[in-house]
Amino acid sequence: MVSDTDLVKRAQAEDLDAFCQLAERYARRIYLLASHYCRNAQDAEDLSQEVWMKAYQALESFRFDASFYTWLRRITINTFLNRRRSSFFQRQGQKIAIQLTPIDSEAQETFLDSRSASQENIYTKLLFENVVSALSELTPSQRLAFLLRHYEGMSYEEIASVMNCSTGTVKKGVSRAIAKLRARLSPDSETAEALTSLANEY
């Protein structure tokens, strides 16, 4: 298996195939981050492809100081934050906090159509709806901080440095996200039985 360093060097020498191999390695991680940040499949696809376009244009500036994915993740976060400042999320006339993707929409079907329509699938949909709903109640910065901390495993200091904010702000955002998820997925909620069974399964 070719290392990232070799692929990056080839890509810097205008080898498009090498860059596409890098994209195939990390496209899923970038897409998942984008999908949980945007909560919309089409926006996630646009955003993740924009990340790859920017990475390709800025590839000459990569100095191998960090790993390729660390560099790529920084581009991803900057792209997310720039999109937030633009009118990307307001183009449908809705605010970010209340923009919920219905679970039966085409976007969610894209996520889940590989699974059969079994009971497990229904539970998963319910669970996914609750998680998305809980995350949608956060601000984009809080949501991004939680995604980076929980899913990407970044430290608070790293997140604060990348998002250009204080460590306390990051901690507050993560804590608030956990509290929201905890309230949504607690056994007292409406989907208690389904969620309990899923929790036991996982």
Next chain:
Amino acid sequence: MHNCREIKEQLNELVLNNEVLPAELSTCGECRAEFEALNATLRMTKRLYETAAPPEAYWTSYHAQLRLKLTSPAKAQRRNEDLLPSFAFLFAPLRLCAKKSIRVPLPLAIAVIIACFALSVFAFRATQHPNVLVESPVIVQVPVEVPVVHEKTVTQVVYRDRKPRFRSSKQPVNGPKPETTFARSQKFPNEDIPPSLTGFKPTEEIKLTVIKGGFPNEK
């Protein structure tokens, strides 16, 4: 005795770092229940996050679309370079300068831009009103001849007949009259009498004739 509320704030970190509950906290039922609930919640969300990826068929079209997007700007850039090969040397230093330049903090950059704008506005206003800055006035002395009428002053001696004066009872009626200085000077023209106003009575009416003009015969 530990405080459960304070412990709950630390439980997030324990769960996020995939740590186990410390032994001293496992004795508290409330803390242990909260820890397990948090752990289950975050495990579920992470599992869901990983399983929420699109199917394999989606990625085929995704990468094909990405490759198409990547080739399009490269072709366009190459086409532009072919069209303008002679001007490439002009843009190369600018591109190098932009890449090598020092990053300036955004507030500082904004402050510099505002200062430059203010200076340009002041400079523009100064060019619009050039008469405001006028040199110090030069004093020019020009002699001007002004005609002055020299008036001739004429002194006229006015004589007035003296009327009989009322005398007081203390003074003798037929007594010697006091002689005025003028009378004495008339009597004794050679005598050097010092001028005195003793006995002088001014007239009640004074008639003055002003002779206009500077010529002697002109009235």
